[in-house]
Amino acid sequence: MDWKKRRELIEVKDLLAQTAVGKRPADMVIQNGRLVNVYTKEILEGMDIAITEGRIAFIGNADHTIGSDTKVIEAEGRFLVPGLLDGHMHVESTMLSVTEFSKAALVKGTTGIFMDPHEIANVFGMEGVKLMHDEGGKLPLKVFTTIPSCVPATFDLEDAGASLGVEDIKEGLMWERAAGLGEVMNFPGVVYGDSLMSGEISATLAAGKTVTGHFPSTDERMLQAYMAAGVTSDHETVAKEDGLAKLRAGMHLMIREGSAWQDVKEVIKVVTEDGVNTENISLVTDDVYPQTLVEKGHLNHVVRRAIEEGVDSVEAISMATISPARYFHMEKDIGSLAPGKCADVLIMDDLKEMVPSTVICDGEVVVENGAISIDFPHFDYPAHIKDSVKLKGKLSSEDFLMKSRYQKEMTGVNVIKAVENSARTVKMEAELPVRDGIIMPDLKQDIIRIACIERHKGSGEISNAFVHGFQLKKGAVASTVAHDSHNLIVMGTTEEDMAFAANSIADIGGGMIVVEDGKIIGKIPMPIAGLMSDKPLEQVVEEVRGLEEAWKHLGCPLHAPFMTFSLIALPVIPEIRITNKGLADVNDFSLIDVEK
Numbered sequence: 010m011d012w013k014k015r016r017e018l019i020e021v022k023d024l025l026a027q028t029a030v031g032k033r034p035a036d037m038v039i040q041n042g043r044l045v046n047v048y049t050k051e052i053l054e055g056m057d058i059a060i061t062e063g064r065i066a067f068i069g070n071a072d073h074t075i076g077s078d079t080k081v082i083e084a085e086g087r088f089l090v091p092g093l094l095d096g097h098m099h100v101e102s103t104m105l106s107v108t109e110f111s112k113a114a115l116v117k118g119t120t121g122i123f124m125d126p127h128e129i130a131n132v133f134g135m136e137g138v139k140l141m142h143d144e145g146g147k148l149p150l151k152v153f154t155t156i157p158s159c160v161p162a163t164f165d166l167e168d169a170g171a172s173l174g175v176e177d178i179k180e181g182l183m184w185e186r187a188a189g190l191g192e193v194m195n196f197p198g199v200v201y202g203d204s205l206m207s208g209e210i211s212a213t214l215a216a217g218k219t220v221t222g223h224f225p226s227t228d229e230r231m232l233q234a235y236m237a238a239g240v241t242s243d244h245e246t247v248a249k250e251d252g253l254a255k256l257r258a259g260m261h262l263m264i265r266e267g268s269a270w271q272d273v274k275e276v277i278k279v280v281t282e283d284g285v286n287t288e289n290i291s292l293v294t295d296d297v298y299p300q301t302l303v304e305k306g307h308l309n310h311v312v313r314r315a316i317e318e319g320v321d322s323v324e325a326i327s328m329a330t331i332s333p334a335r336y337f338h339m340e341k342d343i344g345s346l347a348p349g350k351c352a353d354v355l356i357m358d359d360l361k362e363m364v365p366s367t368v369i370c371d372g373e374v375v376v377e378n379g380a381i382s383i384d385f386p387h388f389d390y391p392a393h394i395k396d397s398v399k400l401k402g403k404l405s406s407e408d409f410l411m412k413s414r415y416q417k418e419m420t421g422v423n424v425i426k427a428v429e430n431s432a433r434t435v436k437m438e439a440e441l442p443v444r445d446g447i448i449m450p451d452l453k454q455d456i457i458r459i460a461c462i463e464r465h466k467g468s469g470e471i472s473n474a475f476v477h478g479f480q481l482k483k484g485a486v487a488s489t490v491a492h493d494s495h496n497l498i499v500m501g502t503t504e505e506d507m508a509f510a511a512n513s514i515a516d517i518g519g520g521m522i523v524v525e526d527g528k529i530i531g532k533i534p535m536p537i538a539g540l541m542s543d544k545p546l547e548q549v550v551e552e553v554r555g556l557e558e559a560w561k562h563l564g565c566p567l568h569a570p571f572m573t574f575s576l577i578a579l580p581v582i583p584e585i586r587i588t589n590k591g592l593a594d595v596n597d598f599s600l601i602d603v604e605k
Contacts, residue, residue, distance in 0.1 A: 021062045025349060028059055028066035034076025035059035035066060037372055039354060042084030044068065047091060047327040047345050058089060060352040063371035067348060082367070082374075088360055090326060091346050092120025092353030092370065093308040095294055096333035097155075097192065097221065097244050097263050100141065101128035101490075101540045102296035102572075104533060104553070107141055108388055109546045111150035113299070116376050117307040118365040120151060120353040121343055123333065125191035125221070127157035131494050132397055132465065132538040134160070134171030135181065142184060144388040149370040151343065151353075155191040155221055156181035158209050159581070162194050162493040166580040166600060167588035169494035170397070170465030175208035182216045188337045189219030193240050194493075194581040196224050197598065200234040210239040219337050222260075225433070225582050227251055236260055242336065244293055245432070245582070249278040253285070261289050261336050264328075266311040267296040269572035270432045273314040281319040291333045292325070298572060299550045300557070309363040322360040390543070395536040398489060398497065398515045400462065401469030406504035409460050411473045413443045414604055420448060421605035423592060424456055425577060425585050427478035429567045432576055436585040436594065437477060438605070448475075448604065452502060455480050461578050462497040462511060463589040464489060464539070472591045474603045476500060476577065482564030484525035485510040488571065489539035491578040496589045498578050502563075521571050523559035531559025 027033035037060040044056040057071035103110045129137035145152025161169035190213040198206040213220050222240040244263035246252045266273045279285050292311040315325040334344025356367040368376035419440045426435040442449045450457045456477050463470040485501025487510035501507040510524045519539025523531035533552040535542050542549045560570045580586045580593040591600045
């Protein structure tokens, strides 16, 4: 049943009313549960839920709604929880298609997401966004789309495969299930009146929809100017003090717990230490990869983390249900268990564990005994979407050598320092040896080569730099998942392996790859825009495991290193990044020299 049909269910309100008073039998009744009420923040004992036409008709003792054809589910004192809603995430980061992701998410209790498909937008523009949006419309998971706002993320620092303008945003906002504007990363552009940013925000507000944000700065004046311009949320907060400042200013605070960047421990202190009201706080995932989905969970894991940090369980659940529903002005339909709402219900034994045994979407059991119990439709992506890696020609080892401007044995360089479990990087300086006029890496300092290759138009443009923090001792790694423009990035200890890795990833149509001595030792093919696999969840999980082991084999001890690596080209989060145009100082939004 698509969302339009769900909305039309409002027209059957008389049927819901008839069920509530006992004149019409319910289609389904869940009996004898402990209902989590996110309005009053209490747990109500011995409650039934009567469901008609996919919506809740009655809560309480529902014996009077049971007829001969009513499906009765005995909760046996287990908790009845509203379906979880992820207020900000990128499906592409899961490496899965929307369909395969939805299977993993539903099993974990997520019944709705607000996805920002700006990854595929940077490769295929509105065509890519619409394909993912349409795929989501065929699923039991409620897939809402925020239309990507910053494609490309920057115009001067990198080249993407596509760009979106105000007219594109207006078009997308008209789609059924379009929830608003995707994270507005160009906050300086917003503050200083960039016409594109201003036009996109104005179009979103005119459509009566939500403008979501991305604000890693700590500048109070910039924050308030950003909000005054119409942006109303942020998910990039990493410190409690910044979270508190945003809440005090009236911003909707999204607290993130993804696979590589984990902010709950610090930012949730606004609740556990400062005791702020949680109605303007949502829990989100932002970016998760398959291993996390399978081993830890999806949004239920974020809720569990909040509970582990001392948040009351019902309070934590409310931040993943009614809070995002209200933020996107959808509380009339989703986010709670109440009469008239969509019947999205989780049945679970323990609120601290947050693992549902049964998941019901729009009155249909989609997960039973912790496993998917329905068939999912197949969705085909066009052939050209699976042919997105365009290189000018085969790369050679010489492409990754950087000449020094000086005639000396050592030279000073700017280096990208990667930070484990963080979306941020640090700008550091180092002295590197020069041999035959070429600046050399230094494994003793953990400084190795990194390069970014334009892969959308086959221009042949390559930039080279140096990176610290991954601790590779041999081999090379490459990826076409390189937020946000998703050019081809490659990093390694030898230029020969770097060339082999880059050429190999082009041959498989994109994805992630690890090589050693001219041999592939781990890979995840991602032919859908070079961002997503077309394989089932279970196969992708095994490929991820193999990739992780391959990274470890090269010497990298980091948690989720490929996630950290995928952000090394993101020039909208401080401090320093590599793009196809060169080394970018994000604090100044300018390109800088590698060699000092």
